[in-house]
Amino acid sequence: MPLLVMKFGGTSVADLDRIKNAARKVQREVERGYDVIVIVSAMSGKTNELVGWVEQTSPLFDAREYDAIVSSGENVTAGLMSLTLQEMGVPARSWQGWQVPINTTAAHSAARFVDIPRDNLDQKFAEGFKVAVVAGFQGVAPDGRITTLGRGGSDTTAVAFAAAFNAERCDIYTDVDGVYTTDPRITSKARKLDRIAFEEMLELASLGAKVLQTRSVELAMRYKVRLRVLSSFEETDDNSGTLICDEDEIMESKVVNGIASSRDEAKITLVTVEDRPGISAAIFAPLADAGVNVDMIVQNISEKDYDDHPGSVTDMTFSVPINQVERAKKAMEEARAAGTISYDELNIDTEVAKVSVVGIGMRSHTGVAAKMFKALADDNVNIKVIATSEIKISVLIDRKYMELAVQALHDAFGLEQA
Known part of the structure; x- marks a missing residue:
């Protein structure tokens, strides 16, 4: 089966209604014939709340316990998304980082990917499961302890899975409907781009654009993962959002794009x-x-x-x-x-x-x-x-x-x- 990776950020899964809305988008792709890996963030505001609890409890905290605590928000979302899909009749199963496993370095709160073995998820897809809901932002260190990837790490998780599983595309669902020529809050003339090259997106992300985490764009450029940024809150089709792709896929570009x-x-x-x-x-x-x-x-x-x-x-x-x-x-x-x-x-x-x-x-x-x-x-x-x-x-x-x-x-x- 062709495979898609779909990532939903915190605002996209902020409550049960929004989780249900996101699940409908996943269901639509399953009905179109795709197996889907869904990467989820914690519900909006939950990670900040967890970080606050850690800092109140232990100002000089143990980084290993910090990761164990702040990664729990994604676990909750993954379970709720999986249950919602099951209620819709979509065979789904949730996965925490250590269950995949997502192997990372031991740099707690700033871990980097080592590898993502395919065997466990491939087996479930072979058994008839159509969706694997994976907790983003987290992995497992060589000693078996939970690690986290730094804020915004769910974007990077999604791109890493798309690369590891040779996904047709990685869709990043967020609260904006694409990448704009500049911040629409500054000028009403800002225009949504249909396509943008990896290098341009990497520069924009590193220079202040908040649409994607810089590391995720770096990873996508390295492994040629086609990314699409689109809104969780609008009806979408194959032409929605902004496609972030190799320069060769763009016929002609403006001298300045953003x-x-x-x-x-x-x-x-x-x-x-x-x-x-x-x-x-x-x-x-x-x-x-x-x-x-x-x-x-x-x-x-x-x-x-x-x-x-x-x-x-x-x-x-x-x-x-x-x-x-x-x-x-x-x-x-x-x-x-x-x-x-x-x-x-x-x-x-x-x-x-x-x-x-x-x-x-x-x-x-x-x-x-x-x-x-x-x-x-x-x-x-x-x-x-x-x-x-x-x-x-x-x-x-x-x-x-x-x-x-x-x-x-x-x-x-x-x-x-x-």
Whole structure:
């Protein structure tokens, strides 16, 4: 039988009525002749509740017990989904991570997949079961303990199963009806995309788009798993939602296909850092050790260069998530105290946002940067930092101009037009 993977997020299974609605979508695919692996998240809000209980009980908790507790939300949903399908006359069985088994590393709360043996599920399908409902977000470590994959891990679970079982497609059901050219809450001109390439989706996800977890897109791109994002709350057909696929499946793409934005950014500048071989490693190694996720990096000639330290100093600017500012500050201060780096000032700007244009068409077209910068200049938006890749240009700007910048760029690149 052809096989589909269908994943339902927390809002899609938030209560019994929504679970029944999701089950009807699964039933429809079974009636069309598919065997189905359903991946479910915990009911909306349940994981946060479980995490809160853990933190109240034990602020310095044992990560193994944390995983045992927070993974239980998915187990409840899987059982309820299976029962609902059985009541509809669909042969279904629920599976927890250890029963499949979903083998992972032992990194509790941040585990990664090792492998997913097919034998147990294949046997049940051979016995006549049409649906395997699998608890997402969880797996089993080599020592048999339950592990979890990090927040949003059910998306990654779904893609991993689609790869392991050679699924025809992996459908991600969520509270939006697809991937848009930008956040529809920022501009009403945002347009739903019919198709988008893996690389574009990966950039958008990493730059602030909340539709899919970044790891899930990475995995889909690696194993060529065709993903489809669509709404749990609307009637759907084969043309619904947005298909995320290989670039070869897209006949012609716009130069820019999407605008991403993130307001949770901060800019840090080390002023008058010694300019010598190895200074970048001396700065960014402590940040990595502290778990700080550095994004944009710019090195400049210091304003003090010619006055105080001719030819020997530089300024180093980088961006970090705003919730990691204190961690970054501490890492830099400790590195200076240890004598591995020196600087005159540590300047922190927490009133910035990141806006990015993304498109695979940028590889073969010139003038994208010029058009982007002119559109921002026309609206008097000043650029603080610029970073580029083959299919992306990102800028840091004052946070108060983020919505204005997104709207200006969306108009400049004509993204409202199909």
